[in-house]
Amino acid sequence: MKNFTSIEDISDLKTMISKALSIKANPLAEPHKGKGKTIGLVFLNSSLRTRLSSQIAAQNLGLNVLILNASQEAWNLEFADGAVMNGGTVEHIKDAVEVLNQYCDIIAVRCFAGMQSKEDDVNESILSQFLKYAKVPVISLESATRHPLQSFADCITITENWTFDKSTMNRKPKVVLTWAPHIKPIAHAVANSFTEWMQKMEVDLVITNPEGYDLDPKFMKNTKVLHDQNEALKDADFVYVKNWSSFENYAQMPEIKENWMLTQEKLKLTNQARVMHCLPVRRNVELSDEVMDSENSIIYQQAKNRIFSAQTVFSEILDGLNSGK
Amino acid sequence: MKNFTSIEDISDLKTMISKALSIKANPLAEPHKGKGKTIGLVFLNSSLRTRLSSQIAAQNLGLNVLILNASQEAWNLEFADGAVMNGGTVEHIKDAVEVLNQYCDIIAVRCFAGMQSKEDDVNESILSQFLKYAKVPVISLESATRHPLQSFADCITITENWTFDKSTMNRKPKVVLTWAPHIKPIAHAVANSFTEWMQKMEVDLVITNPEGYDLDPKFMKNTKVLHDQNEALKDADFVYVKNWSSFENYAQMPEIKENWMLTQEKLKLTNQARVMHCLPVRRNVELSDEVMDSENSIIYQQAKNRIFSAQTVFSEILDGLNSGK
């Protein structure tokens, strides 16, 4: 594996999930695999799970870890090609990445959507520059349009919670990605990415969101979209709760009248569905305390699996480095 | 030891001090004790000594260390149960702690008093939620009402500086906790905690503070309180300098007329007392440069002992984890 910024970087999802489950069973099995190598974790945005799970994954493999909270600890970055840098930005992304090339064997970066320019976000204006200038592998810790380490952890979690056997009549699970309310415009990365990865899983995926909130067709592809949440939730085996702002009317929040918060009442429509969320979650806005704290929630298990999605990816990247690929 | 948030978590103070002194004599004696285990140091507030001494203590034991400056690096936390999170808080403490449970073998947290609501502070509104939701041991790095790692270091320091022998006529040392001036309302944690720990030491404890500044009776118990500083300082062997705001008139600073700053002049009243302070100290406000820089000061020794109070506690917690207790 050279880079890891989307599911396209994985050759076989089933094999990757199976590797992740082995690592979860014995996370300290390869404590020297990363010895003498350095991973730089660059944060342009806040992070709790990603920050901690990446560090644990790296430590489990014996990698040295450098953490850079770019804007607080270093310099404001310029992203425009050819910019005359006579304003507030102090260092060009090109130079920052070239320096990281000198210092790190792997660069991992978190760079959220700016939510100001649809074009910039859709084109991954920041991640694309890391990829352009990096001479070492680049791992996305969430970018403008995708959150692949989260989605990989989601796949691991669904795999752990579904068995193809008589009890499930060997059918595929129904997975519903449901839009949830929020108080401010939120990026599409988690929803896009979850959609993309579920399309490669043996699941029946349904997306449900209010009109005006359809995701980017590039990610939806031919996934079924329902604007009636109750209809979508019917017989669901997994419900993934997530807010996102409008894509069409970019970063806006067209008003909706129904209440889309996931409640116990709504869960009754499902097949005792497992409830998922990437965290952080706004309780009693996106979903109710009751749902969050119910036995249906596998949300903390998802969070834990962030360690193993990261460790699997780091391990594959190290294999690539060691074999010179 | 399961948790460490107050002296109540220690079975025998003498034994703990003696363990700490052994560790101080040979801090690298157990470099693999924490191998494969992770401690998360969560800072909701600023920290210098606690931040550095905890890291050193953890490294000495071979623990992996994760540091989280929660508000700068992660998300604003919500502490209210049942909150509808439609405001400025992004992640509920319940979820943050549940995630830390997944990632850490030990959680250590610094959470100062908010100094807004007496009820919140007295009830440890933040620490109590860490304790409520944590499934791994919790260590306080200072909470609203206590700073136990500081107080434990203070006990170690007093032990090092006092010998029961002919020269002291085998009497107990007189320890005076004296209120000091400050420019803004300061929490009670260090003063409460010092009082609580001294009550278990073989010392004669006297507290002195202006009227209106008596500590919470829950911590004072039957400790002698004098409102005349000079009277209190008389023949003191140890003087602990610390400011705190009013408890009765919570977080207020009732005006006082005398000057309570500890000076060389006042030190002359004592039995060549050793001077203590938890740091940071406001020089020439709480105590004079002369006192701070005199040979009477054992303040930096106290700071050094923060390593060993932390390492002893981490070590005991690891013993508990390893024995399954």
Added chain:
Amino acid sequence: MKNFTSIEDISDLKTMISKALSIKANPLAEPHKGKGKTIGLVFLNSSLRTRLSSQIAAQNLGLNVLILNASQEAWNLEFADGAVMNGGTVEHIKDAVEVLNQYCDIIAVRCFAGMQSKEDDVNESILSQFLKYAKVPVISLESATRHPLQSFADCITITENWTFDKSTMNRKPKVVLTWAPHIKPIAHAVANSFTEWMQKMEVDLVITNPEGYDLDPKFMKNTKVLHDQNEALKDADFVYVKNWSSFENYAQMPEIKENWMLTQEKLKLTNQARVMHCLPVRRNVELSDEVMDSENSIIYQQAKNRIFSAQTVFSEILDGLNSGK
């Protein structure tokens, strides 16, 4: 080596460069040299290269690393001797350093010029206090008037890029330090320090800057200064680009009419000079994109050599500690 804050702390530059090149050839040759020892990296200012390269250097030697972003993570420091601390500063530098003495075997500190008081900056009002109160070795990670780890890396880089042989007719290279435009007053540390180190190298050093921008005579000594950039650039083998504000009219920016930005056009005056800059650089203000991205640039090589200048210095300091010197 006891401290490292200027070239005065080095006994022989040639030997040091040769050590650095050996370390660069095999950076992991002494992985246990720093075992059981702790270096504290204290940042009073932003840092990318220094922050990361110092960590890598320390890790390569097996040193424990403590990082303190002083103002964000700890307390606002007071630097005035005898201050009555009844204002915004919470901890005196004297006490902070004394505590670092207790916790660290080596203290490294970044403390930029304040650019408010010429006297304070010229007298190194911050670094001097670290040196005054430290009882362990102190390493400058850039101070008000010098950036010695950068200059040492610059010497390594020039050495790597120049060979005394027939092709160079065994002559010394011509090195030009050229002033560059900027949008705000910038400190003199890099320029001073580069001047000071080049004076000890086998090079012909010329400084060029607009009138009103001459460096402190203490650093210039008898180095040739030209106010005509074109004349200075003629036949240069190395061009070091850097802005600085006026020293005479301290921290001011007297207006200049010519354009001093280094362009390809100007590079043609040189002997196909290698271009150097300490980074971060303001592209198309200090130098053009064309120059920055040309094959003449050895700027990223300079950045990489920051690891080896730091590792050489840490290694020498450890030798001093181990031999008790």
